[in-house]
Amino acid sequence: MQGNLLYAQSGGVTAVINASACAVIETARKHKVRVLAARNGIIGALREELIDTSKESASAIAALRHTPGGAFGSCRFKLKSIEQNRAQYERLIDVFRAHDIRWFLYNGGNDSADTANKISQIGKALGHDVTVVGVPKTVDNDLAVTDCCPGFGSVAKYTAVSVLEASLDVASMAESSTKVFVMEVMGRHAGWIAAAAGLAGKSADEAPHIILFPEIPFDEAGFLARVKATVERVGWCTVVVSEGVRNKEGRFLSEVGTRDAFGHAQLGGVAPLLADLVKRNLGYKYHWALPDYLQRSARHIASKTDVEHAYAVGKAGVEYALAGKNAVMPVIVRTGDAPYRWKIEAAPLGKVANHEKTLPKSFIRRDGYGITEAARRYLEPLIRGEEAPPSGKDGLPKYVRLKNVAVKKKLPAYAIDG
Numbered sequence: 001m002q003g004n005l006l007y008a009q010s011g012g013v014t015a016v017i018n019a020s021a022c023a024v025i026e027t028a029r030k031h032k033v034r035v036l037a038a039r040n041g042i043i044g045a046l047r048e049e050l051i052d053t054s055k056e057s058a059s060a061i062a063a064l065r066h067t068p069g070g071a072f073g074s075c076r077f078k079l080k081s082i083e084q085n086r087a088q089y090e091r092l093i094d095v096f097r098a099h100d101i102r103w104f105l106y107n108g109g110n111d112s113a114d115t116a117n118k119i120s121q122i123g124k125a126l127g128h129d130v131t132v133v134g135v136p137k138t139v140d141n142d143l144a145v146t147d148c149c150p151g152f153g154s155v156a157k158y159t160a161v162s163v164l165e166a167s168l169d170v171a172s173m174a175e176s177s178t179k180v181f182v183m184e185v186m187g188r189h190a191g192w193i194a195a196a197a198g199l200a201g202k203s204a205d206e207a208p209h210i211i212l213f214p215e216i217p218f219d220e221a222g223f224l225a226r227v228k229a230t231v232e233r234v235g236w237c238t239v240v241v242s243e244g245v246r247n248k249e250g251r252f253l254s255e256v257g258t259r260d261a262f263g264h265a266q267l268g269g270v271a272p273l274l275a276d277l278v279k280r281n282l283g284y285k286y287h288w289a290l291p292d293y294l295q296r297s298a299r300h301i302a303s304k305t306d307v308e309h310a311y312a313v314g315k316a317g318v319e320y321a322l323a324g325k326n327a328v329m330p331v332i333v334r335t336g337d338a339p340y341r342w343k344i345e346a347a348p349l350g351k352v353a354n355h356e357k358t359l360p361k362s363f364i365r366r367d368g369y370g371i372t373e374a375a376r377r378y379l380e381p382l383i384r385g386e387e388a389p390p391s392g393k394d395g396l397p398k399y400v401r402l403k404n405v406a407v408k409k410k411l412p413a414y415a416i417d418g
């Protein structure tokens with residue numbers, strides 16, 4: 001086929017976004033299409049910082065399937081509307097034209113779907129036809145239309161496993177030492193990751209005893225009463241708190257004070273805050289954990305289902321693009337819970353862009369502190385199976401670092417003005 005395919009990663013990376021990259025490059029190679037990758041997402045496309053993936057061996061590309069992080073670099077960068085900054089779109093199309101980019105695949109979350117959607121509308125108008133496809137990813141699991149998001153299954157597994165393991169530790173220490181363990185998880189506005197922690201416990205008194213969701217306003221007195229009752233009944237208490245928990249006035253408990261290019265507040269630090277609240281009011285000794293980037297990079301404990309999803313959307317993305325399906329995203333459609341079955345379908349990018357899917361009411365227990373059977377049915381298949389990375393003689397996983405050979409620039413330098 002004539003022309004090159006441009007692939008770019010965007011937003012917070014995941015343990016499996018490179019599995020999508022692997023699928024994109026392997027599938028394009030099968031069709032004899034060269035893949036260029038943008039360095040640091042759309043920023044690299046604007047700066048004409050492109051990487052020639054044809055310089056990488058088949059084994060290096062295959063190893064992307066089990067390597068976390070974003071192999072080409074990612075970005076938090078929002079394109080303005082065409083009316084506000086037409087020059088930015090013209091520059092992109094100039095870069096596409098200069099490097100004969102006929103297909104553009106943007107691998108990201110809902111903000112990135114918006115960016116991809118905007119670009120999909122402009123190519124023809126600016127005289128260079130390009131087919132644009134969004135490839136889904138986000139640990140937050142908050143994309144509309146798709147049943148789940150690649151990246152989520154693995155963070156969900158890491159979270160459930162960590163809660164299970166740390167709770168065995170707390171239980172051992174509780175008689176004479178630690179009585180409360182608080183773990184904070186990601187998921188800005190949606191409680192999907194917090195809900196996944198619930199998979200660790202199957203019966204009433206198993207950890208986690210308390211889950212705090214961003215969907216439920218924080219009630220300090222109710223929380224403290226529950227911690228006390230749990231410690232008195234069970235002997236100890238594990239709390240899982242979403243970084244996105246808000247007070248009754250709607251303010252994040254953990255806002256750090258900085259915002260990214262999309263206007264999102266940077267969150268983090270609600271676990272120590274709650275632990276301190278417990279200590280001051282109830283006197284219990286505590287430990288707290290903030291896995292932060294550990295949770296979204298933990299490829300060693302990735303879910304096999306998630307790896308398979310990530311690969312499938314990358315493969316379908318290329319197939320859709322080469323078939324000329326513009327402004328679509330391959331999404332995961334669940335066709336059965338037990339046994340778990342799924343397939344990939346194309347959804348319009350416009351339906352995914354800028355929407356945020358929060359946890360349905362039916363997934364949160366009526367008391368607001370745990371998950372329901374419906375949530376369990378949804379979540380369980382997503383953390384199933386392992387596809388562990390190969391291990392080296394040094395005992396560490398064998399992750400790949402690509403050569404990332406730069407494509408020679410053809411255009412004048414370009415300064416990004418935000």
Ligand code: F6P
Nearest residue numbers: 011012076138139140186187188
């Ligand atoms: O991409 C989603 C996410 O992992 C959120 O859950 C988290 O709040 C955020 O990214 C962190 O973003 P950054 O890495 O840009 O600070």
